[in-house]
Amino acid sequence: MRFALDLFTIVMVSLGGLFFLAGTIGLLRFPDTLTRLHALTKADNLGLGLVVLGLLAQTSSPLGALNLVALWLLALLGGAVVAQFMGAAVRPARWRTGGVSGAREEEGG
Amino acid sequence: MSSFLLAAAAFVLGTVALGLWRILRGPRDVDRMLAPQLLGTGGVAALLLLGEASQEAAIADVAMVLALLAAFASVAFVVGAIRPELSPEPGSEPGTELAPDRAPAHEDAR
Numbered sequence: 001m002r003f004a005l006d007l008f009t010i011v012m013v014s015l016g017g018l019f020f021l022a023g024t025i026g027l028l029r030f031p032d033t034l035t036r037l038h039a040l041t042k043a044d045n046l047g048l049g050l051v052v053l054g055l056l057a058q059t060s061s062p063l064g065a066l067n068l069v070a071l072w073l074l075a076l077l078g079g080a081v082v083a084q085f086m087g088a089a090v091r092p093a094r095w096r097t098g099g100v101s102g103a104r105e106e107e108g109g
Numbered sequence: 110m111s112s113f114l115l116a117a118a119a120f121v122l123g124t125v126a127l128g129l130w131r132i133l134r135g136p137r138d139v140d141r142m143l144a145p146q147l148l149g150t151g152g153v154a155a156l157l158l159l160g161e162a163s164q165e166a167a168i169a170d171v172a173m174v175l176a177l178l179a180a181f182a183s184v185a186f187v188v189g190a191i192r193p194e195l196s197p198e199p200g201s202e203p204g205t206e207l208a209p210d211r212a213p214a215h216e217d218a219r
Contacts, residue, residue, distance in 0.1 A: 006110055009110070009114075010113060011208075013113075013114070013158065014117070014158045015168045016117075016119055016121075016154065017120045017121055020120075020122075020125070021124045023124075023128075023147065023150075024125070024127050024128040026126040027128045027144070027147060027186060028127070028128065028130060028131060028141060030182070032144075033137060033139050033140055034179075036131075037143060040143055040147055040150075041146075044151065047121075047150075047154065048150055048153060048154045050216065051121075051154045051157060051158065052157065053116075055157055055158070055161050058110070059161075064166065064169070067168070067173075070203065071153065071157070071169065071173050072175060074173065074176050075149075075153055076152060078149075078176060078177070078179065078180030079146075079150065079180075080213050081181055082146060082180055082183040082184060086139060086142070086143075086183065086187055086189045089139065089187045090137075090139050107153065
């Protein structure tokens with residue numbers, strides 16, 4: 001049983017580390033602010049969630065487990081709010097004028 | 110087990126440190142602010158791993174505070190950043206100064 005829990009922790013924490021690496025690569029390689037924001041908020045919160053899941057197998061007290069889960073939920077909430085907030089701040093002005101025209105080529109301006 | 114957790118914490122911190130390169134590169138303040146956001150999430154993960162490796166329950170509380178402060182930092186940044194130079198000036202082409210790092214490929218084709 002102990003061995004199975006340790007194995008679970010190792011697998012989950014390793015996966016979480018992989019997602020953190022992916023988030024960093026996205027932050028460094030993506031072409032503009034909105035895509036970087038996208039990479040960051042998704043990959044990193046998933047990585048944190050996997051790390052928390054892996055550590056849940058190591059905690060002995062239910063209160064400690066609850067603390068971990070609450071921490072992850074707080075990080076998710078904060079990440080979601082910040083992503084929306086930052087995205088709204090950097091959204092190009094031409095997206096604000098009615099229909100979403102982000103997929104269209106700009107009219108020659 | 111604790112040595113693996115320590116190694117994992119070091120790995121996560123390493124990826125976060127790599128991400129800090131974005132602060133140098135910019136090109137805009139918002140891009141620079143993304144790296145501290147990463148530092149918040151990654152720092153929380155690294156702290157949790159450290160706390161489990163050292164059997165120190167208090168580190169989870171430190172991680173909690175860090176998660177809270179990272180969110181506050183970004184919110185404070187956005188509130189401070191919504192100022193005239195972020196919104197396009199009348200007469201300039203909308204959106205040009207909002208993503209100067211993205212070369213408009215279709216303009217070369219014209």
